[in-house]
Every structure is written in C-alpha cells, then in structure tokens.
Amino acid sequence: MHILSTIIEAFPYILQGTLVTVVLVAGALTLGFCLGVPMAVTQVYAPRPFAMLLSFYVWFFRGVPVLLLLFLFYYGLFGLMGLEVGTIGASCIVLGMTSAAYQSQIFRGSIQSLPAGQFKAGRALGMTDLQTIWNVILPQALRLSIPGWSNEYSILLKDSAMCFALGTPEIMARTHFVASRTYEHLPLYITAGLIYFAITMAGVTLLRRLERKARIPGYSNSGM
Amino acid sequence: MLDFIDMNFLTGRVMPYLDRGLMMSLQLIIPASLIGGFIGVVMGVMRVFGTPWMRRGTDAVVAVIRGVPLTVQLMILYFGLPSLPGVKIYLSPYAAALIGFIVCTASYQSEYVRGALLSIRQGQIKAAQALGMTRWQTIWSVIVPQAVRRALPGCGNEIIYLIKYSSLAYIVTCIELTGEAKVLVSRTFRPTEVYLVAACYYLVMVSAATWLLAKLEKKLAIPDFGTQK
Amino acid sequence: MNAHQNDTPILRAEHFTKYLTGRKILDDCSISMRPGDVKVLIGPSGAGKSTFLQCINCLLEPDQGEIWLGERKVDFKNTKELYDLRQHVGMIFQEFNLFDHLSAERNVALALRKVRGMSRADALERAHAELARVGLEDKAKLYPAQLSGGQKQRVAIARALAMDPTILLLDEPTSALDPELVGEVLTVIRDLAAHGMPMIMVTHQMEFARAVATEILFMESGRVIEQGSPEELLAPGAQTRTQDFCTRLLELCGEAEPSQEARS
Numbered sequence: 001m002h003i004l005s006t007i008i009e010a011f012p013y014i015l016q017g018t019l020v021t022v023v024l025v026a027g028a029l030t031l032g033f034c035l036g037v038p039m040a041v042t043q044v045y046a047p048r049p050f051a052m053l054l055s056f057y058v059w060f061f062r063g064v065p066v067l068l069l070l071f072l073f074y075y076g077l078f079g080l081m082g083l084e085v086g087t088i089g090a091s092c093i094v095l096g097m098t099s100a101a102y103q104s105q106i107f108r109g110s111i112q113s114l115p116a117g118q119f120k121a122g123r124a125l126g127m128t129d130l131q132t133i134w135n136v137i138l139p140q141a142l143r144l145s146i147p148g149w150s151n152e153y154s155i156l157l158k159d160s161a162m163c164f165a166l167g168t169p170e171i172m173a174r175t176h177f178v179a180s181r182t183y184e185h186l187p188l189y190i191t192a193g194l195i196y197f198a199i200t201m202a203g204v205t206l207l208r209r210l211e212r213k214a215r216i217p218g219y220s221n222s223g224m
Numbered sequence: 225m226l227d228f229i230d231m232n233f234l235t236g237r238v239m240p241y242l243d244r245g246l247m248m249s250l251q252l253i254i255p256a257s258l259i260g261g262f263i264g265v266v267m268g269v270m271r272v273f274g275t276p277w278m279r280r281g282t283d284a285v286v287a288v289i290r291g292v293p294l295t296v297q298l299m300i301l302y303f304g305l306p307s308l309p310g311v312k313i314y315l316s317p318y319a320a321a322l323i324g325f326i327v328c329t330a331s332y333q334s335e336y337v338r339g340a341l342l343s344i345r346q347g348q349i350k351a352a353q354a355l356g357m358t359r360w361q362t363i364w365s366v367i368v369p370q371a372v373r374r375a376l377p378g379c380g381n382e383i384i385y386l387i388k389y390s391s392l393a394y395i396v397t398c399i400e401l402t403g404e405a406k407v408l409v410s411r412t413f414r415p416t417e418v419y420l421v422a423a424c425y426y427l428v429m430v431s432a433a434t435w436l437l438a439k440l441e442k443k444l445a446i447p448d449f450g451t452q453k
Numbered sequence: 454m455n456a457h458q459n460d461t462p463i464l465r466a467e468h469f470t471k472y473l474t475g476r477k478i479l480d481d482c483s484i485s486m487r488p489g490d491v492k493v494l495i496g497p498s499g500a501g502k503s504t505f506l507q508c509i510n511c512l513l514e515p516d517q518g519e520i521w522l523g524e525r526k527v528d529f530k531n532t533k534e535l536y537d538l539r540q541h542v543g544m545i546f547q548e549f550n551l552f553d554h555l556s557a558e559r560n561v562a563l564a565l566r567k568v569r570g571m572s573r574a575d576a577l578e579r580a581h582a583e584l585a586r587v588g589l590e591d592k593a594k595l596y597p598a599q600l601s602g603g604q605k606q607r608v609a610i611a612r613a614l615a616m617d618p619t620i621l622l623l624d625e626p627t628s629a630l631d632p633e634l635v636g637e638v639l640t641v642i643r644d645l646a647a648h649g650m651p652m653i654m655v656t657h658q659m660e661f662a663r664a665v666a667t668e669i670l671f672m673e674s675g676r677v678i679e680q681g682s683p684e685e686l687l688a689p690g691a692q693t694r695t696q697d698f699c700t701r702l703l704e705l706c707g708e709a710e711p712s713q714e715a716r717s
Contacts, residue, residue, distance in 0.1 A: 010417070024447035030399075059427075060423075061432065063426060068423055071405070071419050072415070076416030131348075158293035159293075161294075162293075162395075164295070165395060170263055177297070179303065184307065185299070185303040185304045185306070185307045186300065186305070189300045189303065189304045191295075192296055192299075196291065197291040200272055217317055
C-alpha cells in the first residue's frame, strides 16, 4: 500500500515531466522536419559540393550517440557560440538536429522513388524547378514518407529519455528524482515505462490515421 | 578563444582515457550484438513458426521492449531490481548494461528476422516439402538462408544503433567511452575538445561496422536475389 | 516385364475429398497409376485439378481419401511415411519454385544431401548428371534469376528427377512460360514419357496431351466427369464433354491469332 501511495503522490509531478517530454518531441520533430525537407531536396537536386556537405552532416549526426551530442553541444559548442538556451532548449535543438539527419534520408528516399517523368512533366508545363519541387514532387514524396516518419516519432520519443542526463526536467529526470528520495525505484520506473508506452501508442495511432487521411486511391509505395 | 588544436593535450591526456573507455564499450557492444543477435533470430523464428502461445508471448515482450526507452529499461535493471520485494537482485553496472543491451537488441532484431521470414514465398516451402524435406530441414536449408539475406540490411542497421546506444551504459555508471569523456571533462574543463574526440571514436566504430557489414552483404550477395517479387 | 507386374498399380489415390475455406474443392476423385502411364488432367479453371495434384503428395492434406504406394497404404498423418511418400512422388510447379538462394546445381543437390543423406560431392555429381539430362550442364553455376523461364523449369525437372521418383506430378509446367520457351520444356517431358516415367500432368496443351497421354481425365467442379484414352474422348464425332472443352479451347486460341486466318 505504501508503494501505491508513493506512486499516487508522485504521479502529478511525473506527469508534468510528460508535458516537457511532449514539448521536446514535438519541437524536435518540427525542427527536424523544417531542416530535413530542404536538406533532402538539396541532396537530390543541388550541385555536388552542397550535397557532399550535407552528406557529411548526416554522417556525423547519424554516427555519434545522441547522449554524446547532448554533452558536446550543451557543455561545449553552445557555450562557444554564446547561446543561452537552457536544458530544454538544448535538448530540443540537439534532438532536432539529429532527427533532421534521419528525416532528410527518409524524404530523400521518397523523392528518389518517384518516377523521373513527374519532374519532366512539371518542367514541360513551364513550371520552374522550384515550382515543380514544391507543387509536384513534395506532395507525393511527403505522403510516401509518413510510415518512415511515424517510426522517427517513436525513436525520438525514446531518445528524449536520455535528456535527463543534462537535468532536463522531463519524465525520466523527475522519476529519478522521486525514486532517489523514496527508494521505490522499481514501481516508479515501471510507471515511467507505462507512460512512455502510452505516448508511443497514442502517437503511432494518430500518425496511422493521418496516413489514411492523406492516402490517394490506388497510390502507395508498394504499388510502384 | 582556444588554441585550436592542442596535440599534446589530445594525445597525452584525452586519448589514454578514451582508449580505456573504448575497450569497455567494445566489451559491451561485441557480446551484446552476438548474444542479442542470436536470441533475436530464435525469437524471430518463434514469432513466425512457434505455437500460438509462443507467438503471443514473444510478440507481447517485443511490443513492450520496443515501446519503452532503453534508458528506462536500464534504470529498472540497475536501480529497480534491488528494490524488488523478496528477491533483491543486485547487478553490477556492467551486467545491468549488458543485459539491457542484449534484451533490447534481441527484440529489435527479431522484428527484422520476422519480417524476412514472412517474406519468403509459399512456393519455396512447397517445393522443399515436395522433395520430402522435413519441417526443420525446410526451415534450416531453404527459409533461413533466404531470410538471412533479406534481414541483413535491417540487422546491420541495428548493430550500428547498438554501437551508439552503448553510450547509455554511462547512466547506470558503467564507465565506457562516453563515461570516460565525462569524467575527463570534469577534470580538465575542456568539454568541446574531449567530446569531439569521443565523437570521432564513435564515428570510426560506426564507419568500420558499416564497411564490414557492406562487405558481408556483398559476400552473401546472389545475383538479382530479392529484386524479384 | 511380365503381365502381372504391369497390372499392379504403383500408386493409387482413392476417393479424395477436400474442403478449402468451407467449399468442397474435390469430390470423390480417384486415380490409379501403372508403370508407363501418362495421365493428363484437363478441365476449366477452378475445376480442382491443381488441388487434386497437390493432394496426391499431400502438400494439401485430403480431408478424406486413401493413398496407396504399391501394395502399401500410406498413413499421411505419420510424418515419416509422409516424407517417404513425397520422396517417391516428384512434383513440378507452374511457377518453378526454384530455391532463389541456390545455384542450379545446388538446387538439385540440396534434397539429395538433406533427404537422402548423400555427401556433398556425390550430390553435386548426381546434380550435374541430371542437369545434363535436361540439356543444362553448362548452366550449373547460374542462379535462378539468371535463367530463362524454360531453363528454370528444366532445372526444376532435374531437381525432381534426381530423387528417383516412382512417379512425377506436373502442375501446368508450361503455363508461366513465354510461348517461344514452351517447346524446350515439352521436349524434355516427352522424352521422359518415352522412357516410361509415370506422370500425372495438368495442362492446357491439348496437342501435346493427345500425343503423350495414355489416359485423359476431364474434371469439372471437383469431380472427374470423363476418363478415357485420347482416341476415345477426342475421336472425331465423339459426343464428349472433353471434346467440347477442347473445341472451345481451340476456338479461343484461334481468336487470339487472327493473323493465321488472314494469311490462309
């Protein structure tokens, strides 16, 4: 019974952390999307030097652990750049930049899977290249990217748990704080696990609905 | 600003620390990927060919492991188990990290193995049966060799992930590459350089693994295999 | 070979009934094979020909019915007897079903090693002999994806023959082939028939069936409706369903190639 009362007491406190986690994930996904789309377009259509520069970015952020990136930027680079972003801001930016590397690869794959005729058809109608990319290529590529994107969401959510190493007040940090005072480690961490599980499921369901909504009859990855 | 590259500091101070951390990281990564990979294959086979009970059981385990951050799993193993009423299980930091990595990798690997097994066409199985092969002969000589080739890219990716997630051992105080870097920073107060060098270590590991896996894939490649539906 | 031996069926499938998803696909079908028999199953699609064939080596387990291998009844609930039956009954599929991860020679050798327990070298030697028999000794090292459809089917035949089957089942062996590749496969099958290999074959190649079949079985809605020698069933003026069906088949083919009429 003592365990139960501890959990009930701590629950509102941990739930506040859930809000921080959701903000982190939403922010990182958005940042990753805003960086990832132009990166993908650049990698496919821009001249080689630009594409290579971006390949380096992708290689770096996909090859270094998120935890180390958090340390590197929060304790090192942000300071050198004179940025004061706090733990939440730093977590959000680092997760977002990492996600941009992954998202750009998802979008790039989708763009490259489109038949070459789509681009030619756009040009043949007198559209500029940018117009073609914006009006023809991206609407199709983004639809194809939704499954990969929803996978990226659940990865980011799980990665966000590492941010407690910076002291970011999200679910894990708060759970750890309560646990180290009450010594009820097991039930508290299981509670945290359940919260993560619930958010994962909720998000994946939501994204699946989005996928169904965005679907065009007879148009899918497998059909091509 | 800093004098940009201080070679003496890097080779004299940073690298000995990080080399020690690297050894610990490898002691986590190599057993975890081998044992985890093996368990993953067994679980994948169970999820496809097992009895309904086995299937439901393993599916549920994998769903839970994949739905919960590795960080939480490690915290449960290291801080949680000792508070388990009745049986108090104390794991060393190394054991906690290793077990966590094995369980996690196995679950993710089983997902790729399962997908690959399901992608084998029915005709392949029928042909083997028509030749009089037993169920296990069919699984072992026809289904598994094809499934391995289909699962290889995914499983390779998972090993790359494992290399990076091995840094999480730091949070259960198993001091590996990231942990050594953190310790060193607290002594030298030169975070950018130390962490950048540590990042290079990981980049080398990841790139080497990628190269090796590509080589393995090439070695196992069969002309046009997997392109036909 | 004396007359008595010739009279003993080498394989009998009796009173097969099979339900799939609640529908009766096979309804009391029987077939009996003697040495040298070549029996052809024909009939409209959905008649149950493939199902019948797959029940004979228990790739689909019949719901009712018995299988006799010579004098012995096969208990196909017993896995050992089931595997033994399948070794005696070779099968050729419409879609070839070559093992995609193995080269032609190893496709043939695999079952020799695993099922027959032959050594790797012996199995490969036998595989080369069988590939030579179907005229593919020079393709032994190629993988399925590198072979043409006709070549794939010939490898599949070599793979089945390597197990020394007492009887061969062929499920529309030429239907998935481009027209110009049909001939090479039919030549191999005709050659087998000439050497006395007992075969049950589902096919739509009526000319071929007439030439090699000792008996034709006409199936419709899961039943064998007519059964007899090609001469009986396809004689000019014979008022049989088989004849009817063949005429319609020929008409369809005729329509598909109007150019021939135009020329004549």
